[in-house]
Amino acid sequence: MRLVLLGPPGAGKGTQSTRLQDKYKIPQLSTGDMLRAAVKAGTPIGLKAKAIMDAGGLVPDETVVGIIAERIDEPDAKTGFILDGFPRTVKQAEALASILHAKHMDLDAVIELVVDDRALLARIEKRAQESIARGDAVRADDNPEAFRKRLESYHAQTAPVSAFYAAKCALKAVDGMAPIDDVSAAIERALHERKNAAASTRAGGA
Ligand code: ADP
Secondary structure (H helix, E strand, C coil), X not given: CXXXXXXXXXXXXXXXXXXXXXXXXXXXXXXXXXXXXXXXXCCHHHHHHHHHHHCCCCCCHXXXXXXXXXXXXXXXXXXXXXXXXXXXXXXXXXXXXXXXXXXXXXXXXXXXXXXXXXXXXXHHHHHHHHHHHHCCCCCCCCCHHHHHHHHHHHHHHHHHHHHHHHHCCCEEEEECCCCHHHHHHHHHHHHHXXXXXXXXXXXXXX
């Protein structure tokens, strides 16, 4: 199964991706995690991405497309993957479509977690406080100013990605304000609907 999870920062993509990874035994590919690992390792990509990420901006499309293209070629992604945090721009979505097309692959579902902005800010503040309570480092971009910038980037550049997939009839919206288990259940329902729709198309139905 090849799946994209869309939604604003703090929508719960990471939480739900981890659950889907365990359930379907396919890797969660988070560009945010990969970029943070590159920053930590001090690779050339990490060195370039750090300031952009800390300020809440978006890393250039070519950079993240390159990372994803390499990652989905790895053996563990052969049977499927969950993309979390990618694509974040229409250009990235188009690049993903051509990468998959060249491999004769397609996405099985695109799921958008819908959460309103005010709830997101509260979640991010909570995540920062929980990190402090655990004695972990707080993400450099989990502060109100960078967060506002991340939300702005989301509305300006990532919200159009939903329209891109909606036009292809591939998008399913799920209420991300619901409790975590309810969100997981709604994602499962959306995946089954997609599967049934694909089966009926193959069988020549509507
Ligand atoms: P969140 O979803 O909580 O904002 P992520 O962990 O997905 O956080 O991403 C953190 C940061 O990494 C983003 O704010 C951005 O700077 C960068 N990033 C991650 N994925 C992409 C992407 N697909 N395109 C551009 N920048 C990205």
